[in-house]
Amino acid sequence: MTTLTIQDVSRQSGLSEPTLRYYEEVGLLGPIARDERSGHRRYGEGDLDAAQVLACLRAMGVGIEDMRTYQANRRRGHAAAGEQRDILLRHTERVEEQIATLRIHLDYLRVKAALWDARERSDADAEAQAQTELHSILPLLEETFR
Known part of the structure; x- marks a missing residue:
């Protein structure tokens, strides 16, 4: 051994x-x-x-109690398959929410970078477009802080 x-x-x-x-x-x-x-x-x-x-x-951010249940279910084998699935799916939903939040943050960062790039190039049209995009992202961004 x-x-x-x-x-x-x-x-x-x-x-x-x-x-x-x-x-x-x-x-x-x-x-x-x-x-x-x-x-x-x-x-x-x-x-x-x-x-x-x-x-x-x-x-993946699974807490101690769910880890404990998951480990106990591993020992139970097939009899605990449904509970294992449910634990994993619950955490899948949480990760999907985190991904959606990160996408909003990423969009915000890209638009802000485009805004500053337009300003550096003195491109009023690109700056106006970035401002428009920024105004559409801000409400979504604010939601992620709540």
Whole structure:
């Protein structure tokens, strides 16, 4: 059986060592085996797999409680497929909302850059067009701040 150190799992999962310890403490990982002589954590391949899943969920903004449910459902297998799907779809909706907000921010930045570019070139027509576009974006932008 392959055993990995906390440094190995940290490097391969992208989770810091303190995060790995915390995830074990709150029941997201483990229990992790310990070396009998040194007491150091020794992770198996299944532990590494779980840490990699948690790293992905964390990167997508999934909270601890949903991570806990997701991990428990992984152990349940097919019987929990519907609940797994629902967790992921709920977070999909949140990410889609974030993408829509970022698109508005991106549009604003591009229009403002075009406005300043037009001013630098003394292009009154392009400046007027950018001002018009800016006025259509501002209400959407203001909504993202609420």
